Amino acid sequence: MDPADHTVTGSIFDSDVLEEGDTYEFTFTETGTFEYYCSLHPEMEGTIIVTDEETAGNMTDDNNDNDDDMDS
């Protein structure tokens, strides 16, 4: 939604320059922790943590079964 251009740039993925309203999608095929940054504004950084299917399934089950654990 930012009128400024940005990129999503990491070790195994890299978007083109994204303009306002653009989206970028990448499917991870391995687990791990992946740092990324914006090549136009290198101070803009993020981290993506990819977990295996078993862990992801458990997280979904917890959310469905325990509404008390939800923050809102």
Ligand SMILES: [Cu+2]
């Ligand atoms: Cu940027």
